[in-house]
Each structure stands twice: as C-alpha cells, then as structure tokens.
Amino acid sequence: MQRSNTYLFPFLILFLVLLFCFVLNLSLGSVAIPFNETLKSLFGGTVENESWQYIIWNYRIPKAFTAILVGSGLSLSGLLMQTLFRNPLAGPFVLGISSGASLGAALLIMGSALFSHWFIFEVINDVSLAIASSIGSFLVLLAVITVASRVKDTMALLIIGLMFGSITAALVSVLSYFTDAERLQQYIFWAFGSVGNLSGLQLAVLTVFILAGIILSVISIKSLNALLLGENYALSLGVHLKKTRFIIIIATGLLAGAVTAFAGPIAFIGLAVPHLTRQIFNTTDHKILVPAVLVYGAILLLLCDLIAQLPSSSYVLPLNAITSVVGAPVVIWLLVRKKKMIF
Amino acid sequence: MAIGYTSGKKQTDVANHISFGLTKGELGAIVGINGIGKSTLLRTLGRLQPKLSGSVIINNKPIESLRSDELASLVSIVLTEPIASKNLTVSQLISLGRHPYTNWIGTLSAEDQSKILNAIEILELESLKNSKCYELSDGQLQKVMIARALAQDTEIILLDEPTTHLDLYHKVHILKLLQRIAHDTNKVVLYTTHEIDLAIQLCDKIVIMNKTNNTFGAPCELIESKSFEDLFPKDTITFNPESGSFKINK
Numbered sequence: 244m245q246r247s248n249t250y251l252f253p254f255l256i257l258f259l260v261l262l263f264c265f266v267l268n269l270s271l272g273s274v275a276i277p278f279n280e281t282l283k284s285l286f287g288g289t290v291e292n293e294s295w296q297y298i299i300w301n302y303r304i305p306k307a308f309t310a311i312l313v314g315s316g317l318s319l320s321g322l323l324m325q326t327l328f329r330n331p332l333a334g335p336f337v338l339g340i341s342s343g344a345s346l347g348a349a350l351l352i353m354g355s356a357l358f359s360h361w362f363i364f365e366v367i368n369d370v371s372l373a374i375a376s377s378i379g380s381f382l383v384l385l386a387v388i389t390v391a392s393r394v395k396d397t398m399a400l401l402i403i404g405l406m407f408g409s410i411t412a413a414l415v416s417v418l419s420y421f422t423d424a425e426r427l428q429q430y431i432f433w434a435f436g437s438v439g440n441l442s443g444l445q446l447a448v449l450t451v452f453i454l455a456g457i458i459l460s461v462i463s464i465k466s467l468n469a470l471l472l473g474e475n476y477a478l479s480l481g482v483h484l485k486k487t488r489f490i491i492i493i494a495t496g497l498l499a500g501a502v503t504a505f506a507g508p509i510a511f512i513g514l515a516v517p518h519l520t521r522q523i524f525n526t527t528d529h530k531i532l533v534p535a536v537l538v539y540g541a542i543l544l545l546l547c548d549l550i551a552q553l554p555s556s557s558y559v560l561p562l563n564a565i566t567s568v569v570g571a572p573v574v575i576w577l578l579v580r581k582k583k584m585i586f
Numbered sequence: 587m588a589i590g591y592t593s594g595k596k597q598t599d600v601a602n603h604i605s606f607g608l609t610k611g612e613l614g615a616i617v618g619i620n621g622i623g624k625s626t627l628l629r630t631l632g633r634l635q636p637k638l639s640g641s642v643i644i645n646n647k648p649i650e651s652l653r654s655d656e657l658a659s660l661v662s663i664v665l666t667e668p669i670a671s672k673n674l675t676v677s678q679l680i681s682l683g684r685h686p687y688t689n690w691i692g693t694l695s696a697e698d699q700s701k702i703l704n705a706i707e708i709l710e711l712e713s714l715k716n717s718k719c720y721e722l723s724d725g726q727l728q729k730v731m732i733a734r735a736l737a738q739d740t741e742i743i744l745l746d747e748p749t750t751h752l753d754l755y756h757k758v759h760i761l762k763l764l765q766r767i768a769h770d771t772n773k774v775v776l777y778t779t780h781e782i783d784l785a786i787q788l789c790d791k792i793v794i795m796n797k798t799n800n801t802f803g804a805p806c807e808l809i810e811s812k813s814f815e816d817l818f819p820k821d822t823i824t825f826n827p828e829s830g831s832f833k834i835n836k
Contacts, residue, residue: 471670
C-alpha cells in the first residue's frame with residue numbers, strides 16, 4: 244500500500260489551483276475587475292470602485308460558491324456511480340436523475356400552459372422550478388430504486404435507468420410539441436444550465452444536500468473499495484450489499500438531484516472528472532479519490548463557468564454547452580490514449 | 587444438503603444428497619462433469635447464495651447464524667469471475683483481503699500490514715507488488731487472488747476452478763501451493779476442478795459429484811470403491827485404477 248503522504252503534494256497543488264480559479268472566477272465576467280482589486284475586496288480592503296465591491300459580494304461570490312458545490316457534487320456522484328456500476332461510462336445521470344428533473348421542469352413550465360385556466364397567478368419562478376425538478380428527479384429515482392430492489396444485477400439496473408431516461412425524454416418532447424414558443428424558450432433556458440442567480444436560501448439548501456451526500460459517501464468509502472473487486476467478492480468480505488447499494492444510490496440522488504434542481508442538467512462533469520482525477524492520482528483507493536474529485540470537480544466547473552461568462556462581454560453562453568465541449572473531448576482523449584477505459 | 591436456485595415460487599434443484607466434512611489442515615477437491623453444480627456448491631458453502639435444504643456447519647455453528655463480518659473472518663473465496671477494477675495494484679488488491687478487520691474507513695494496522703506482506707511472501711509476488719492487475723498474466727492474477735484470500739486470514743479458503751486457463755506446470759504449481767497452505771497453516775482449502783488425476787495425487791479428500799450419487803472420501807478409498815469409474819460415459823473414457831488417471835477409448 245502506498246503511503247498517503249505521497250499524495251500530499253498533488254493535493255496541495257490542487258488546492259492552490261482551486262483558490263486561484265476561485266479568485267479568477269470572481270474577477271472576470273461581463274465587468275472585468277483587476278485581480279489585485281478582487282483580492283483586496285475579499286480581504287476587506289478598500290476598493291477603488293464601489294460597484295466592484297457590490298458585484299463581487301452580491302453576485303460573483305454566491306455564483307462561485309454555487310459553481311464549487313455543483314462541480315463537487317456532480318463529480319462525486321459520478322465517482323460513486325462508476326464504482327457501483329463497475330462501469331467507466333456511468334455518470335450521475337444514469338439513474339434517470341437528470342431526465343426526472345427535466346420532466347419536472349417541463350411539466351411545470353410547459354404543462355402549466357396547458358392547464359393555465361387553473362392558475363390565476365404566475366406560478367413559474369426559480370423556487371418553483373427548483374421544487375418541480377427536485378420532485379421529478381426524486382420520483383424517477385424512487386421508481387428506479389423500486390425496480391432495483393427486484394433486480395439483483397447492477398448492469399440491469401444501469402439499463403433500467405437509461406430506459407427511464409428515454410421515457411421521460413419522450414414525454415418532454417411531447418410536451419414541447421404542444422407548448423407555445425415562449426414557454427418552450429423558458430424550458431430551454433433552464434436546460435442550458437446556470438450557476439448564477441441563486442438566492443441565499445437556495446444556496447443554503449444546496450449546501451446542506453451536498454454535505455449530506457458527501458457524508459454518506461465518506462461512510463461508504465470502505466465498502467466502495469471492496470466493490471472494486473465486484474459484488475460477490477465484496478459480499479465475501481463481509482459487505483452488506485443491499486445496505487451499501489442503497490446508501491450509495493441515496494447519496495447520488497441527493498448530490499445530483501440537488502445540483503440539477505438548482506443549476507439545471509449539467510452534462511459530462513460527473514463522467515469526466517473521476518477519469519481526470521485518476522490521471523493525477525494514480526490510485527483506485529476511494530480514501531484519496533473522494534476528496535480529490537471534490538476539489539477537481541470544483542476547479543473544472545469554475546473554469547467552465549468562467550468560459551461561459553465570456554469575459555468582458557455582455558453575453559453568457561449556456562453552461563451545459565461548455566461542459567459538454569470540455570467534457571466530451573476529454574473522454575475521447577482518454578479512450579484514444581489508454582486504448583481502453585479502466586476505472 | 588441440497589443446492590440450487592429459487593426464483594419466485596419455482597425452485598431449481600441443481601444437486602442434492604451432498605454430505606461431507608473437512609477438518610483443519612486438509613486439502614479437498616470437488617470434482618464432476620460440467621454443469622453438475624460444483625460452483626453452485628462452492629458458492630453455497632461461502633453463503634454467496636442460499637442453500638435449498640440441509641445445513642452448512644463451520645466450527646459447530648450453522649452458517650446462517652454468523653454475522654456477515656464473522657463469516658468474512660472464517661471463509662474466504664476465490665471465484666472465477668474477473669475482478670471489477672483491473673486498475674488496482676497487486677498490493678492494493680491483496681490489502682482488500684483485510685477488509686473484515688479494518689476500521690470504518692479501512693486503515694491498515696501494523697498487524698494488517700504484516701499479514702499482507704506474509705501473503706505476498708508465500709505466493710512470491712514481491713516483484714509484482716506495484717504492478718496493475720491488467721498487466722498480469724492469468725496465472726499471476728490467480729496467485730494474487732489466492733494471496734488476497736490468504737491475507738483475509740480465514741480458517742477456510744474456497745476456490746472455484748483455480749487452475750483453469752493455466753498450463754500444466756502452473757496448474758501443479760498452484761495446487762502444490764494450496765496443499766502447502768492447507769498443511770502448513772492448518773487451514774481447510776477446498777477447490778473445484780476438472781483435473782481429476784491431479785486432485786487424486788495431491789488432495790487429502792475428494793467430493794465426487796455425480797447425478798445419481800455424490801461420494802466423498804480420501805482418493806485411495808474412492809479408487810477402491812470404484813467411484814471414479816461411472817463419472818464419464820464408459821464408451822468414451824475409462825478410469826485406470828492403477829495409475830489413477832483417465833484414458834480415452836480408441
């Protein structure tokens with residue numbers, strides 16, 4: 244067994260990179276704030292421009308924290324899924340979490356148009372959208388868990404998750420066919436993904452969910468390592484398979500469900516970050532991997548958000564597009580370089 | 587004991603009327619034709635699947651009464667199925683054998699470390715310690731899996747066809763190693779195999795699984811009672827009691 248202090252150096256570097264990306268994310272945006280002014284504002288110094296101070300504290304810091312939570316949460320749930328399903332292509336959304344959330348959001352935005360005579364006032368806002376997509380992802384997750392308890396084979400569970408995804412995607416497209424352009428646009432904007440515009444309360448709720456997911460993952464570290472051998476071997480090592488599988492699925496549901504509810508369905512981060520992390524930390528030990536994917540995921544999402552903001556312009560690109568543009572080539576590059584995908 | 591599978595109300599008997607016992611320090615083999623239920627028997631003994639009837643008793647205790655961590659410190663298993671992550675290094679994989687003994691997060695104590703080193707030493711894996719599992723040959727991987735079972739430090743080691751895919755030299759090498767483990771460390775080692783002639787030469791006890799009757803005993807007793815003779819259809823293969831081997835009828 245390699246001693247853990249050999250990993251101290253890469254961890255230190257990762258933390259420094261995270262700090263740098265955090266400050267960079269604060270200083271760049273539609274209004275460029277000089278790097279040293281950003282630092283000054285962070286450490287309570289007086290800043291030349293009052294509005295910079297305001298932008299940083301009221302807009303950019305919540306957004307950067309959201310990006311960190313979203314990146315960490317998605318990456319960790321990706322790691323959990325890859326180990327649980329013994330499949331390097333598994334991600335947080337294989338259990339139908341994102342499709343459930345999409346269905347929830349679609350039902351609220353486009354479905355409410357169909358039944359609009361029932362509503363006297365406007366019901367769609369950020370909070371109701373988050374609630375609807377949480378309920379959607381939770382219901383689909385529940386359906387998958389119910390089926391999972393009848394299916395012993397984890398691979399079958401993976402396919403069932405994908406099938407649920409297809410069904411919900413079909414329902415969403417039926418809804419979009421019958422809806423008007425304005426509502427459709429609203430739905431599409433949600434599906435673009437964004438880490439901005441979260442209220443303090445929303446940010447607090449997201450933090451609690453992510454923390455709960457992290458705690459559940461940490462108590463599963465030992466079982467996750469045993470699962471690297473396969474389910475039968477894990478069983479012979481004394482792992483409670485049913486309980487472990489349940490805890491891991493709940494952890495994924497909390498992490499990916501909360502993220503999707505508040506930031507929209509963000510693609511590829513959950514799939515790509517665990518693989519990228521394995522490139523730096525050449526290990527399969529979850530004691531190292533769990534903290535590493537948390538930091539790495541945060542860094543990557545801060546950078547993706549930075550690109551999405553198109554620094555010094557007033558345009559904001561869809562975050563989902565950026566993560567896909569960054570994530571998909573990474574997966575291809577890994578496959579080409581390693582000839583095969585190992586985890 | 588009867589073994590098999592239940593799915594819903596349907597019960598599929600694989601084999602029944604199996605009865606045998608092994609004591610510490612014995613190397614045992616389960617032999618029989620393909621599909622007779624050797625692996626099912628082994629998996630049932632390791633509680634990877636429930637038995638249909640009868641009992642499995644370890645140290646005077648029925649196997650169902652044991653907690654899963656108690657069982658994990660009594661029985662270790664080497665299966666035919668490939669491990670899920672071939673990205674593990676040899677020493678990481680062997681350390682996972684200490685899973686039943688480590689704390690909640692899996693920290694290895696000094697005792698764990700010494701058991702792991704001991705297992706690596708017995709199987710002569712020092713040079714491969716830091717290799718990844720996908721770099722290993724079948725024979726090397728088999729040795730690593732046996733080392734993992736050894737590191738689990740159980741009184742009983744069950745192995746499902748540990749010698750398939752290996753050449754004759756490595757077959758004998760692995761089997762002699764199992765014999766040495768059983769005799770020197772006073773463990774029960776039980777494995778399934780198709781190499782009946784090797785089993786006859788090396789094992790202390792053999793379980794013969796046959797559709798009509800399952801017999802158990804020391805190899806020479808089984809030869810005397812002509813138990814090997816009706817294992818295969820007589821018109822293709824016959825058993826030669828003097829040499830303890832099978833011959834193809836021409």
